[in-house]
Amino acid sequence: MRSIITLTDLRSARLLSTGRVGLVPTMGYLHEGHLSLVRRAREECDHVVVSIFVNPTQFGPREDLSNYPRDLDRDLSLLEPLGVDLIWMPTAEIMYPPGFQTWVDVETITQPLEGTSRPGHFRGVTTVVAKLFNAVQPHSAYFGQKDAQQAAVIRQMTRDLNFPVEIVICPIVRESDGLAMSSRNVYLDPEQRKAATVLSRALQAAKEAYEEGERDADKIRGKMKEVLASEPLANVQYVSCADYDTLKELNTVTGKALLSMAVFIGKTRLIDNIVLE
Ligand code: PAF
Numbered sequence: 001m002r003s004i005i006t007l008t009d010l011r012s013a014r015l016l017s018t019g020r021v022g023l024v025p026t027m028g029y030l031h032e033g034h035l036s037l038v039r040r041a042r043e044e045c046d047h048v049v050v051s052i053f054v055n056p057t058q059f060g061p062r063e064d065l066s067n068y069p070r071d072l073d074r075d076l077s078l079l080e081p082l083g084v085d086l087i088w089m090p091t092a093e094i095m096y097p098p099g100f101q102t103w104v105d106v107e108t109i110t111q112p113l114e115g116t117s118r119p120g121h122f123r124g125v126t127t128v129v130a131k132l133f134n135a136v137q138p139h140s141a142y143f144g145q146k147d148a149q150q151a152a153v154i155r156q157m158t159r160d161l162n163f164p165v166e167i168v169i170c171p172i173v174r175e176s177d178g179l180a181m182s183s184r185n186v187y188l189d190p191e192q193r194k195a196a197t198v199l200s201r202a203l204q205a206a207k208e209a210y211e212e213g214e215r216d217a218d219k220i221r222g223k224m225k226e227v228l229a230s231e232p233l234a235n236v237q238y239v240s241c242a243d244y245d246t247l248k249e250l251n252t253v254t255g256k257a258l259l260s261m262a263v264f265i266g267k268t269r270l271i272d273n274i275v276l277e
Contacts (some may be wrong), residue, residue, distance in 0.1 A: 001080050003087040010088050010135055017085070019046030023138035023165075025129060028052040029069040029183040030078050033173040037142040038082045040170050049086045049136050050079055056092060058124030069186050088136065095131060104130045106153050106160070109247050114149050114271070117237050117262055125150055126157045133163050140166040144173075146180050148258055148273045152247060172272075174200065180272045187268040195233035196265045199272040202227035206241075206259050210276050217241040217250040217257075224261060235264040244275060 004010055014021070022045030024037045041048045052075060059065035072089070079087060103123055110122035133141065143151050151169045158167050173181045178200030179193075188196055202224040209223045220241045228234050242249050244256035253276060260273035 001076075001084050001087065003076065003089060005089055005091065005094070007090070007094060007135060010086075010090075013086055014137060017047040020139045021045060021047045021049060021136065023132065023136045023141045024048065024050045025132050025141065025143070026050060026052055027054045027068070027183070028075050029071055029186070030075045031173075031181045031183060031185075033144050033146060033181040035078060035082065036173050037144060037170050038079065038084060040168065041140070041142050042083050044168070045140060047085045048083065049088060049138065050084050051088045051090070051132055051136070053088075053090050053095060053128070053132075055095070055124055055128040057096070057127060058121050060118055060120060063118070064184075064187075069183055090135075095128060103127050104157060104161070106157050109149070109156055110153055112242070112247050112249070113238060113240055113260060114262065122150070122153050126153060129154055130157065130161065130163075133158075133165055138165055140168050142168045142170060145169050145273070145275075146172045146182065147271070148260055148275075149247060152245070178204070180270075182270065184268055184270065188265060192233060192265045192268065195231050196268075196270055198228055198231035198234050198265075199261060199263055199270055202239075202261065203259055203272060203274040207274055207276065210253065215253045217253055220253065220259065224259065228261070228263060233265050237262040237264060237269070 022041035024041050026034050054068050056065055104126040105123050106126050115122060143154060155167050158165055177197050179196050205227045206220045206223045209220060214220055221239050224239045228236050239261045242258050244258045250257060257276040258273055262269060262271045
């Protein structure tokens with residue numbers, strides 16, 4: 001496993017990689033969710049590249065960029081046994097050279113849900129992912145379903161810009177009590193950590209209602225809100241029952257739908273989702 005920083009080193013290493021190249025873009029502070037993406041890439045590709053870059057442009061001015069958890073030594077020791085070929089850890093200067101002024105902006109599906117709560121977030125994500133694709137030139141790239149809207153936005157960008165990259169979306173990895181794994185879970189104190197299970201419980205209750213025949217999207221959203229309201233530490237930012245592809249809020253669930261939510265537990269903002277098929 002080789003760790004590199006500069007674009008020159010990345011390009012030389014890329015020229016030497018024959019066969020299928022898989023990219024797993026990350027912001028580090030890896031958990032089992034990231035490792036599941038790396039394992040999938042390892043199964044499907046000849047060369048696996050993991051990028052570690054805490055991308056400043058996807059954080060809002062009042063978000064947690066400066067506190068975002070980082071532990072590079074731990075990340076490298078988790079990646080080593082998985083057979084990763086290359087770790088690329090570009091600096092902010094490399095990704096955003098002085099005078100930087102070119103952005104990738106996906107227009108419509110970036111607007112609802114996370115887009116409303118985090119203006120500018122997806123512009124930062126799509127710009128950095130486009131730059132990662134240009135630099136690494138992977139055949140496939142691996143992302144988690146945990147960030148469902150991000151996955152939809154990246155699929156859209158890849159189609160719109162004709163990137164010859166297969167986008168592979170891997171299932172959410174959960175703790176044994178249902179909490180979706182996230183680098184931000186580390187912010188939760190023990191009481192908040194317990195309260196945080198309310199997100200997966202709310203999704204599960206809504207899924208059960210759906211499985212029992214409920215198709216009224218307002219009632220499905222209501223089910224999630226009811227469970228979330230039972231947890232005093234939960235401060236709900238949004239609850240959604242939307243079309244899986246367009247992310248438009250539904251009146252009635254007729255096809256594939258995405259149930260999703262963003263909830264503050266204390267100061268920690270958590271997201272989670274489930275797909276109804
Ligand atoms: O999902 C993430 O960790 C980030 O949004 C990504 C895709 C690595 C871009 O910075």
